[in-house]
Amino acid sequence: MDDIISIVLACDNNYASHALVVASSIIDYTQSKVWFHILCDSIDGITQDRMRASIKRKNVDVSFYDTDSSVMSDIYNQ
Numbered sequence: 001m002d003d004i005i006s007i008v009l010a011c012d013n014n015y016a017s018h019a020l021v022v023a024s025s026i027i028d029y030t031q032s033k034v035w036f037h038i039l040c041d042s043i044d045g046i047t048q049d050r051m052r053a054s055i056k057r058k059n060v061d062v063s064f065y066d067t068d069s070s071v072m073s074d075i076y077n078q
Helices: 013-028 043-056
Strands: 002-009 033-040 061-067
Touching: 002 013, 013 033, 013 043, 033 043, 043 061
Parallel strands: 002 033, 033 061
Antiparallel strands: none
């Protein structure tokens, strides 16, 4: 069985391009199978499709998980 590196990224439409830079760098420097789990808040379908197309490789999977950013809204108030 091949080892899979699971990587979690979090972003919204404003930071999608930054997440792609991170993902591309990881892909360029590993030969292992990589599975990106992207926690997203308000990433539209077009942006998700573009992200998938940008990092699509034989050894790469990507999953998007819609999240509610309000869950973390008071994290800095503790």
